[in-house]
Amino acid sequence: MKALVPVKRVIDYNVKPRVKADGSGVDLANVKMSMNPFDEISVEEAIRLKEAGKVEEIVVVSIGPAKAQETLRTALAMGADRGILIETDDEVEPLGVAKLLKKVAEEEEPGLIILGKQAIDDDSNQTGQMLAALMDRPQGTFANTVELEGDSVTVKREIDGGLETVKLQLPAIITTDLRLNEPRYASLPNIMKAKKKPLDTKSPADYGVDIAPRLKTTNVSEPPVRQAGIKVEDVDQLVTKLKALGVA
Numbered sequence: 001m002k003a004l005v006p007v008k009r010v011i012d013y014n015v016k017p018r019v020k021a022d023g024s025g026v027d028l029a030n031v032k033m034s035m036n037p038f039d040e041i042s043v044e045e046a047i048r049l050k051e052a053g054k055v056e057e058i059v060v061v062s063i064g065p066a067k068a069q070e071t072l073r074t075a076l077a078m079g080a081d082r083g084i085l086i087e088t089d090d091e092v093e094p095l096g097v098a099k100l101l102k103k104v105a106e107e108e109e110p111g112l113i114i115l116g117k118q119a120i121d122d123d124s125n126q127t128g129q130m131l132a133a134l135m136d137r138p139q140g141t142f143a144n145t146v147e148l149e150g151d152s153v154t155v156k157r158e159i160d161g162g163l164e165t166v167k168l169q170l171p172a173i174i175t176t177d178l179r180l181n182e183p184r185y186a187s188l189p190n191i192m193k194a195k196k197k198p199l200d201t202k203s204p205a206d207y208g209v210d211i212a213p214r215l216k217t218t219n220v221s222e223p224p225v226r227q228a229g230i231k232v233e234d235v236d237q238l239v240t241k242l243k244a245l246g247v248a
Helices: 037-051 068-078 094-108 127-135 188-194 235-245
Strands: 002-006 009-011 033-035 057-064 082-087 112-116 139-149 152-159 162-169 172-176 199-202
Touching: 002 037, 002 094, 009 068, 033 037, 033 068, 037 057, 037 068, 037 112, 037 139, 037 172, 057 068, 057 094, 068 082, 068 188, 068 199, 082 094, 094 127, 112 127, 127 139, 127 172, 139 162, 152 172
Parallel strands: 002 057, 002 112, 057 082, 082 199, 112 172, 139 172
Antiparallel strands: 009 033, 139 152, 152 162
């Protein structure tokens, strides 16, 4: 069975994003970029399924600029078999991503598509669900545990009230949550091997998908700076302050 794992190039989670001076978006110039953390978890889970003998091939796909090759090479160094870059400098919304992934999946015919539940740059949490709807496939979102048995996969998913267990018939779509696993670090020998693994470059036009945005960002701004608090001498002064604020 083949597993398809989409990965996204985002600002590194240790870097504080900066807004452009004109408020048109986030400044990406000279900023460290890396793989979306939730996608790292997806790659790791696919590799573990392969190591268990339940997946034969792992294909990673990324949609973005030419530099997204670095993200794909990271996934290949972790243990994926080959990569596909759908190159575009345009910002692609979740629906556009889902449509492109649908076309890729129709070509690759994976038994399992494993996505991160969301990307940390926009926190949309939409692509996996949209892809499942477009392909009419069962979905297990926010996966905490994944168990692949025969022609079905059992997913424990995180919900507000605890955990919910669902059993899905393959082919299926899974989105991963933080507690599913801890991604491995790529070793130096594997990083060198990744440079020789196949990586195809295509464009949205090759798949006949219109990625024109449906939303327009009017302005991006920093959150307001939090004001410093006030120290009070005793309980009476605290009560007085609360009454002045209309809290008590």
